Amino acid sequence: xxxRSKEExxxxxxxxxxxxxxxxxxxxxxxxxxxxxxxxxxxxxxxxLNLITFQATEPAPGSQPLIIFFxxxxxxxxxxxxxxxxxxxxxxxxGSVVISPQYRLAPEHPFPTGPDDGWDAFEYIVxxxxxxxxxxxxxxxxxxxxxxxxxxxxxxxxxxxxxxxxPLPKITGLYFAAGGFIASPDTIPEKYKHQYLSRTDxxxxxxxxxxxxxxxxxxxxxxxxxxxxxYRAFNVQxxxxxxxxxxxxxxxxxxxDILRDDTLIYASVLQDLGVDVKFDVYEGAPHVxxxxxxWTKLAxxxxxxxxxxxxxxxxxxxxRL
Numbered sequence: 001x002x003x004r005s006k007e008e009x010x011x012x013x014x015x016x017x018x019x020x021x022x023x024x025x026x027x028x029x030x031x032x033x034x035x036x037x038x039x040x041x042x043x044x045x046x047x048x049l050n051l052i053t054f055q056a057t058e059p060a061p062g063s064q065p066l067i068i069f070f071x072x073x074x075x076x077x078x079x080x081x082x083x084x085x086x087x088x089x090x091x092x093x094x095g096s097v098v099i100s101p102q103y104r105l106a107p108e109h110p111f112p113t114g115p116d117d118g119w120d121a122f123e124y125i126v127x128x129x130x131x132x133x134x135x136x137x138x139x140x141x142x143x144x145x146x147x148x149x150x151x152x153x154x155x156x157x158x159x160x161x162x163x164x165x166x167p168l169p170k171i172t173g174l175y176f177a178a179g180g181f182i183a184s185p186d187t188i189p190e191k192y193k194h195q196y197l198s199r200t201d202x203x204x205x206x207x208x209x210x211x212x213x214x215x216x217x218x219x220x221x222x223x224x225x226x227x228x229x230x231y232r233a234f235n236v237q238x239x240x241x242x243x244x245x246x247x248x249x250x251x252x253x254x255x256x257d258i259l260r261d262d263t264l265i266y267a268s269v270l271q272d273l274g275v276d277v278k279f280d281v282y283e284g285a286p287h288v289x290x291x292x293x294x295w296t297k298l299a300x301x302x303x304x305x306x307x308x309x310x311x312x313x314x315x316x317x318x319x320r321l
Contacts, residue, residue, distance in 0.1 A: 004195055004264065012255030013203040016284035016298055033057055034088045037133060041101070041124040043117050050102040051121065052080050054087040055134045060095055064134065065141030065314050067098045068125060069175070072148030072288060074218030075114045076106050082291075083147075086306065093307045094314060096141070097134045099125055103153070111224040111231070118153035119160060126169045141314040143173040145250075148259075148288055151179025155233040155266075158245040173313030174249040177306075178288050180259045181266040183226045187234040192268060198260040207256045210287035215258060233266065243273040250309040251279035252302070257287040278312060280305045 030036065035057045040048045055064070067090055071078040080102040087098040101121035104113050122144065129136050146154045158171055182188060185196055198204040205212040224231045236242065251267045253260055263279075271277040282289065282298060290302040 006194075006197065009195065009197050009261070010201075012253075012260065012281065012283050013198070013201055013207075014256075014284050016256075016282075016296075028085050028088075030084070031088050031092070034091045036084070039133070041121055043104075043120045047104065047117075049104070049117060049121070050080055051125065051132075052084075052087075052100045052102075053132060053134060054084070054091050054098040054100070056091055056095060059135065062135070063137035063140060065094070065096045065143070066125075066129075066136045066138055067094075067096050067141075067143045067145070067175075067310065068122060068154075069098055069100055069144075070103070070118060070146030070150030070153045071100065072146065072150045072178075072291075073105070074215075075111070075149050075152075075222040075224075076218050078105070078149070083150075089303065089307065090310055094310060094316070096143075096310075096314070097132075097136050099132070101125070106222045111222055112228065114149075114222075115153060115156055115230040119157055122157045122161070123168065129169075138169040138172075141172050142169055143175055143310065143313050144171050144246075145173075145175025145177070146179070147177035147291075148179060151176040152181070152232065155179060155181055155245075156230060159229075159233060159236050159242065162245055163241075171246045172248070172315075173310075174246045175310060175313060176249065176263065176266070177252040178254050178257060178259055179251075179263060179266075181233045181262045183232040183235055187237060187239075188265060189239065189269065192265045195265060196261050198258055198262075204256060204258045204260060207258065207286040209289065209292055210258055212258065239269055240273065242270060243275070245270070246275065248276045248278075248313050250313050251277065252306070252309070253279055253281045254285045254287050254289060255281060255283040256285055259287060278309060280309065 037053050071082045080100040083100045103117035144154045229235045253263045267279050290299045
């Protein structure tokens with residue numbers, strides 16, 4: 001992927017007029033076509049946490065692919081149930097099973113508890129497929145993803161999973177929605193360093209949803225070791241180790257987001273390493289706008305493109321995508 005110019009990146013940060021005018025917090029209700037159930041998994045320190053499973057109430061014959069999706073919230077807020085609207089859509093649209101794991105949050109549970117829980121949830125799920133109460137076949141598709149902090153966890157899980165011995169079921173696709181992957185500019189390949197602008201662009205750092213003060217507050221509560229490989233994917237060096245994290249990766253990029261260029265650069269790096277990459281860019285949109293500005297046209301576009309992106313990850317794409 002060709003590096004983007006400063007002018008192209010500047011254009012992405014012009015706020016969408018509809019987003020500027022219409023915040024919302026309404027969450028759609030449950031739907032009869034999707035059954036939701038909760039079971040427990042045990043972490044390495046003995047805590048019992050929730051796994052919420054979303055599956056078709058009347059599934060088609062045969063087995064279904066699996067999507068493991070982690071919620072966002074900076075490692076400080078959020079819940080496994082918050083992904084329900086998207087999970088329901090993916091179950092209905094793809095005939096897949098979606099599992100949303102709970103992970104513990106800072107400051108009550110300091111770093112690296114969250115990433116450790118994320119890995120423990122993933123390992124439990126893929127080694128207990130037969131006991132999850134659904135007809136799952138990971139060979140039909142095993143997608144791991146998340147939004148914001150959930151994308152961070154998914155990226156770290158993928159890196160660990162590829163090096164795990166004995167090997168676990170292969171992650172076939174990664175879905176990264178507005179994630180943060182870079183802790184230090186020093187970890188960015190030279191040819192992309194000029195593209196790392198959103199962390200200092202005044203429009204991005206003062207944007208709705210996640211401005212610099214909010215991010216600083218989250219970072220203070222999360223209190224990570226910022227050099228740890230459990231903090232950001234780019235701390236896993238050399239970046240050649242990121243090859244083959246999955247065959248495909250789908251990125252969603254918010255143009256008016258302090259994390260925008262983390263996403264664009266990681267997409268480029270994975271593509272350079274041979275991962276098949278697709279991404280959708282939402283010009284003028286703040287961080288995870290789809291969860292706040294739910295009824296905007298832009299959020300409707302996000303929903304449609306998410307379905308197409310996950311369909312592509314599962315190898316069911318329309319040739320016109």
